[in-house]
Amino acid sequence: MGFFSTLGDIFRVLRHTFRQTMTRPFTYFYPFEDRYYPDTTRGRHIHIRKNCTACAQCVKACPTIAIRIDKQDRMYEKDAALHFDYTRCIFCGLCVQACKFNALFHTKIVDLSEETREDLQYGPDRMGTLERKPLKWRGRTFR
Amino acid sequence: MCPEIVDEAAQVWFGPQHVSAHGWATKLTIVGDYIVECDPNAGYFHRSAEKCLEFRNFQQGALIMERLCMLEAFLAEYPYVKAVEQIAQLDVPERARVMRTIMMEASRIHSLQFWWGQFGAELGLFAMTLWPWVDREYFLDAFEELTGSRHAVSYSAPGGVKYDFNEKSIKMLERALDRLEDRLPKFRDMILRSPTFKLRTKKIGLFDAAQGLKWGLSGPNIKACGIPMDLRKDDPDPNLAYEMCDWEVPVTTNEDHPGQCDAYDRMSQRFKEIETSASIIRQLLPQVPEGPIIDPKARAKANRLPEGEAYGRVEGTRGVTTLFLKTADKAQTPYRAKIRGPCFASYYSLKHLVPGSTFADFVVIFGSLDPYPGWWDR
Ligand code: SF4
Ligand code: SF4
Numbered sequence: 001m002g003f004f005s006t007l008g009d010i011f012r013v014l015r016h017t018f019r020q021t022m023t024r025p026f027t028y029f030y031p032f033e034d035r036y037y038p039d040t041t042r043g044r045h046i047h048i049r050k051n052c053t054a055c056a057q058c059v060k061a062c063p064t065i066a067i068r069i070d071k072q073d074r075m076y077e078k079d080a081a082l083h084f085d086y087t088r089c090i091f092c093g094l095c096v097q098a099c100k101f102n103a104l105f106h107t108k109i110v111d112l113s114e115e116t117r118e119d120l121q122y123g124p125d126r127m128g129t130l131e132r133k134p135l136k137w138r139g140r141t142f143r
Numbered sequence: 144m145c146p147e148i149v150d151e152a153a154q155v156w157f158g159p160q161h162v163s164a165h166g167w168a169t170k171l172t173i174v175g176d177y178i179v180e181c182d183p184n185a186g187y188f189h190r191s192a193e194k195c196l197e198f199r200n201f202q203q204g205a206l207i208m209e210r211l212c213m214l215e216a217f218l219a220e221y222p223y224v225k226a227v228e229q230i231a232q233l234d235v236p237e238r239a240r241v242m243r244t245i246m247m248e249a250s251r252i253h254s255l256q257f258w259w260g261q262f263g264a265e266l267g268l269f270a271m272t273l274w275p276w277v278d279r280e281y282f283l284d285a286f287e288e289l290t291g292s293r294h295a296v297s298y299s300a301p302g303g304v305k306y307d308f309n310e311k312s313i314k315m316l317e318r319a320l321d322r323l324e325d326r327l328p329k330f331r332d333m334i335l336r337s338p339t340f341k342l343r344t345k346k347i348g349l350f351d352a353a354q355g356l357k358w359g360l361s362g363p364n365i366k367a368c369g370i371p372m373d374l375r376k377d378d379p380d381p382n383l384a385y386e387m388c389d390w391e392v393p394v395t396t397n398e399d400h401p402g403q404c405d406a407y408d409r410m411s412q413r414f415k416e417i418e419t420s421a422s423i424i425r426q427l428l429p430q431v432p433e434g435p436i437i438d439p440k441a442r443a444k445a446n447r448l449p450e451g452e453a454y455g456r457v458e459g460t461r462g463v464t465t466l467f468l469k470t471a472d473k474a475q476t477p478y479r480a481k482i483r484g485p486c487f488a489s490y491y492s493l494k495h496l497v498p499g500s501t502f503a504d505f506v507v508i509f510g511s512l513d514p515y516p517g518w519w520d521r
Contacts, residue, residue: 040306063199063206
């Protein structure tokens with residue numbers, strides 16, 4: 001271990017450090033940017049009421065009794081309203097597989113945190129759309 | 144114990160709050176720095192999974208199984224699926240067989256990578272924790288691309304699998320394997336030759352094969368003694384595709400103490416397991432045949448099962464994982480489901496392994512057995 005090899009090592013370390021300061025961080029600046037979610041992501045559901053036939057197969061398939069169906073609430077000819085309880089749902093995907101009428105899908109939205117438990121009970125109005133309250137943080141708006 | 148020792152002895156609860164105890168509790172009787180008695184206590188994680196299984200139908204049951212051990216989710220849900228397939232006499236398409244096998248081996252790698260990182264943390268070698276955990280992220284990304292979830296994969300269904308391979312998921316799996324094959328040999332040399340690691344693990348937790356078999360150990364803990372006991376070879380499963388590739392059961396024999404294994408041997412055995420799994424995946428990936436991924440009648444057939452009994456088992460990461468399923472006629476839910484996890488045996492073998500060792504070695508002994516509480520508190 002001569003003087004020059006030690007000096008060389010120091011330079012190598014410095015070069016590595018310098019390069020790392022110039023590269024993009026490995027982490028994501030959430031919520032400014034979000035990570036990549038594949039198309040198969042099992043996030044919160046979306047219910048397309050136009051296709052729904054009120055067959056209740058999704059309700060039967062659910063292992064955690066997270067779905068409640070309201071057959072009186074009609075918007076189209078033979079659809080039904082679905083109430084989802086996201087305090088119970090485990091995002092297993094069985095309800096989506098059970099639906100044979102292309103009326104229920106998973107979406108890529110996985111950040112479902114809310115202030116109260118009641119806010120996680122999604123009624124038919126929230127199940128039909130992906131729009132949600134914008135998130136305000138330090139004077140800036142996200143989503 | 145003679146009375147003088149009892150006077151000096153102190154009783155210490157290791158866990159459930161201790162970080163290395165991962166939430167389980169072991170009562171240790173300590174004299175000076177030596178442990179004279181070890182009393183493992185199961186029950187801190189009990190979630191009555193067997194009872195829950197009796198209230199779920201045959202599509203839903205596998206979800207509970209995978210939640211017992213999230214690290215090996217693909218492997219954990221398989222015994223249930225296999226038992227249902229046996230009772231309903233379902234045929235699994237060729238493509239699904241190969242895909243299942245690939246994902247189960249990937250899950251094994253993921254679980255072992257997690258384990259040796261955590262073992263490093265338990266030894267106090269904290270940098271060692273993060274190396275495999277970075278590689279493991281790539282496997283998780285591949286799982287997510289395929290199934291839509293990183294841990295709770297819910298992949299196997301009676302009669303096949305739920306999600307088909309796409310180009311991107313195969314590419315991500317290959318990327319994870321590339322990274323693993325690049326970095327693992329370096330880590331293995333670095334760790335197994337490290338004097339610190341040898342001092343901490345050599346001759347610690349030594350048992351021989353006869354003892355291990357008597358205690359009911361299986362999997363890597365027995366293979367580390369030099370016994371090639373592996374369900375993948377011993378009991379080839381017709382619903383899996385291990386016969387399609389060429390592989391040997393990895394075993395470790397140590398010249399210093401043949402027929403016995405210590406914590407060091409168990410570590411090197413698990414490195415070999417990772418390499419075997421990676422080579423199986425490499426051989427199977429080009430062999431995935433075309434065709435359906437699930438038997439189209441399977442869903443209807445698994446809805447109501449005839450009366451019967453079945454025993455599904457698989458060589459898990461930690462040992463033999465089995466599930467006994469009994470159904471009544473035209474049943475929608477099982478009459479009885481009995482889970483046999485591999486870690487109940489390894490946890491209770493601490494009772495014989497630990498006395499006589501020092502307190503600092505206790506963490507090394509139980510860490511090296513790769514216990515996972517989900518498997519004994521089910
Ligand atoms: S994803 Fe699973 S738990 Fe959630 S509502 Fe659908 S079936 Fe129920
Ligand atoms: S969402 Fe699908 S499964 Fe559920 S009631 Fe509507 S059509 Fe039936």
